[in-house]
Structure formats: structure tokens, C-alpha cells
Amino acid sequence: MKRILLLTILSLTIQYSFGQACGIYRIKYVGTIKSESAKIEKIKLPTIEFLHGLEDKSLEKKFIEINLTSNKIDTKLASHLTSYLYEKAENLLKFYKTKKESIPINITVTRNGKKEQIQTELTWSNIQISKIDDEKFGNLFELNLNEINIK
Template sequence: MRKIVILIILSLTIQCSFGQACGIYRIKYVGKIQSNSFKIEKIKLPTIKFLHGLENENSKNSSVEIELTNNQFLIELRSHLTSIYENAEDLLRFYKEKREGIPIIFLVIVNGKKKEIQTELTWDNIQITMVKDDKFGNLFELNLNEIDLENDTLKEEYPWDSVVTKVALNAIHLSINNFVNEVKDENFPSSPGPFNVPFRQKEITEFEIIGYSYSETNPHIYQIEFRPSNQTGSGNRITVVMNIKTKEALKVYMQADG
């Protein structure tokens, strides 16, 4: 009896030592996020158990939370499941049988508050390739490419769409460049304006909305208040006067009051 047990253990050990007979494989998520409207803190990507249909979206084991580096992500996950995949086509076919795409959750800061935004990528927008390395278990790279948070599937909680926000941010960057480079423009930035001291911090590239107001005489004219995304409390402020109907930036006021 002992010899039989030893032979069984030896057989399993040999199987796990060659190829991928134990069925263990790894996936590596790679990709980049493009966003001018949101400050992205982290993202949540599906676990392998979720991709296999063993976890639902509400389960705590359905996703893994990762931080971004320059809005890019790269993480490797290991499967302990028993299915065997020797090529990317078989793995993609299996994933497609489970669901049409994968959900991705973005942890962002909107209007000074943290919130989650969810979208779903279809398998047509994801490339799966097999990567050769010297580690145990086949490695498959899931390239999610560049995910654009400015598209219409991610609506902001404002009376305008994401295009208006993008135009306003472009007007801010134009005004900062004009001021630093001493380019005269009566509107970008506007001078004189309601504020006293424009700020010169050209290195600031990310801004968040902290409030807005609109004109009673012209309901399409909004004053949208921004501040640097890494700033808390009072400090640098920028007001962009926007026509949200024509999606045109009219003026930019800048102030450094911190």
C-alpha cells in the first residue's frame, strides 16, 4: 500500500515538473489610462477566478486593486486552477465563453470627492499573447491598451459632458503657458479679472473641479472652478468661463491665494 502511495505522489510530481500538466498559468495585465478630467488614484482589475466565472462582480475576490505609475499599470497574477492552456487563442476562447468583456473600476477624485467609476472592455479591445520566461506556468499578457476616460461612456456629474471639461482644461494650460511665456491675450488669462495674483506653476498638469455657477441672463454660460489635483483646502484657483452649449472657452481667470 505504501509503495502505491509513493508511486502516485511521484507520478504527480513528474507531471507538475514538465509542461503545464498541473494547469497553473499566469496572466500579466498591462495598459495605460488617458484622462484630463479625473485624478486617478487606483484601479481594480478582474482576478483569474472571476475570469473563470467562479466569482461574481460583488465578491471581494473578484478583483485586485493596484496603484498606477504615470497612469500606467502592470501586474502579474497566478492561477491555481486546473485548466491547461498552451496558446493565447485557447485562453481567449475560454474567457469569451464566460462573458463578453471584463469590468474595470477606476478610483478617482471628482469635485474633491473620491468615487468609483466602472466601465467594461470587450475582448475585441484586448490583445492576449503568450510570453516566454523561465518561471513555472505559462504566462499570458493581457494588453488593455490605452483606456480613455474622456469618452461618452463615463459621464461626469455636471450639467455638461466630458468634452466641455476637456476644452476647459485645454484653456487652463493655454493660459498658464501664455502667462509664463509673456504672451499677451486678453482672455487667456483674462486681465484685469476678479482675482489679483496669477500663479506661474507651469509644472502643474492635473486639475479637478471644485465648483461651478451659471449666468441667470445666459444659462449656457458657466463659471467652472478648478484647483490643482494634489491641493487640499484653499490655495491656487482657476476659473474658466465656458459656453457649455457651444463647448467654447471664453475666459480664464487665475489666482494664487494660498
């Protein structure tokens, strides 16, 4: 019994002493894809881990794939636990700019009955970021990708 009590106290002490995460934040990707000659099927957007500069060889960590029923992008992602607290959209954008020069986007389209992969890079100057107030845990930031034109 003394050992269990000692291990519990030791475990709680370590947990409180070496805690590293302050919280999470969320991002909401919005935008539209415009194409006159192709049907938009899917889009792969960078994960928050990728935007933070974490390099991993697995594609699941770099991109999230979204099936689109229309040409509108509207999806939310939650961050991993982070020791950074982002209260202002400008601070988050400055941080992202230090990690990546642009955002890679992969789009799957169907053209003439064949599926094609289209890769494009969006620069930070073409993306607006704003904070949205909602009642959920963690700050919500909207990344507006605006209109992505596919030829």
C-alpha cells in the same frame, strides 16, 4: 506502526489517484488610463478566478485592487491550480469568451478634490492577448487593455 504505514500508503494512493490539477498559468495586465480632468488613484481588475466564470459573492475573489502611481497598468496574477493546460493565447482567449462577454473594470479617480468610482466594460475585441516566454514556472500571457479613456 502498521497503522501508520497503512495510512501513509492509503493517503499516497488517494493523492495520486484523484489528483486534479495540471498546473498554473499567469497573466500580466498592461495598458494605460487616460484622463484629462481626473487623477487616477486605483484600479480594480478581474481575477483569474472571475475570468474562469467562478461566481463568488466576495469582491476579493472577483477583483484585485491596484494603487497606481502613474496612468500605466502593469501587474501580474497567478492562476489557481487548474486542470486545463493553456499553451496558446488563442485557446485562453476562446475560453475566457465563453465565460464572460466583457471585462468589468472599476477605476477610482479624484476630481475636484472628491473621489469617484467609475465602472467600465472592455470587450474582448478591444483586448489583445499574447504569450510571453520567460524562465518562470507556468505560462505567462499578456492581456493588453490598450488605452482606457475616462471622461
